[in-house]
Amino acid sequence: MTRNRVRSFINEYGTEGVYISFSGGKDSTVLMDIVRREDRRIPAVFVDTWMEYPGIRQFVRRQENVTVLKPVMSLKEIVTRYGWCFPSKDVAQTIWYARQGKQWAIKKLNGLDSEGKKSPYRQQYIKWLPLYESDILISPFCCDKQKEEPVALYEKQTGRHPILALMAEESARRKEAYLRTGCNSFESRRPMSRP
Structure with missing residues (x-):
């Protein structure tokens, strides 16, 4: 089923229109293997926030065809300006x-x-x-500034759409998003595949 969903997404946007969202973790590593069995030319994108384990960062550097993005703001700037997530x-x-x-x-x-x-x-x-x-600064913007904004810029510059290894059962937000659009969302503002 995963291969079928991936194939359908690639057929919709072409090899030049998709990328693999790659964290270096087990789920995205398995997904990268599945996607690249369909087409080895599909790039992966890793956002290096400097909060990843050194072993993950080393593993990512050993993979082929991986673009490394950097955050638009440092964690210190985010926490000072917006607060802790x-x-x-x-x-x-x-x-x-x-x-x-x-x-x-x-x-x-x-x-x-x-x-x-x-x-x-x-x-x-x-x-x-x-x-x-309390007076403690709290905000949801850490992930936005560290990961989502660099990825949005990449997508705008390349015209590519993500294939993500998101597990619906990992959070209520992910489950809700999956129930709303299913594995492949072609009609949404930001088309993506979550096979």
């Missing part, structure tokens, strides 16, 4: 927008759904209210 991107994003006065985020932190009713799915956020009320 803590305890997770989802919670950090909720805290950030609640501090901006966004009602959806305030309701979420109080365990309420969009209509203001108690939500069993949002009770887990209540424990983060003290963090929201």
Whole structure:
């Protein structure tokens, strides 16, 4: 099934229109092998944030046809300007927008759904209210500045679309994205394959 999804995505955009999002981890390494069995010319892209283990960085350098991108801002600049991405991107994003006065985020932190009713799915956020009320800078922008912005620039410059090794069960956000678009999203603002 994975090979079929990859083949379908390559057929849609061509070899020159796709790339492998490569972290050097087990999932993206397996994906790279599957994709390159379809076409060895498809490049991989690795974002070197300098937070990866040295062994991962060495492994990535030994692979063929890998483009290495650098973050647009250092981690120190991000933390100073925007704050820490803590305890997770989802919670950090909720805290950030609640501090901006966004009602959806305030309701979420109080365990309420969009209509203001108690939500069993949002009770887990209540424990983060003290963090929201603190002076600690919290934001979801670490990943944006470190990884997503360099990748967006690469995609704009090359016209390529990503093939990613995202596992839907690894987070609620990934599962939600998968349920919305499936493995291959051709019609979205940012077409991608998550086989």
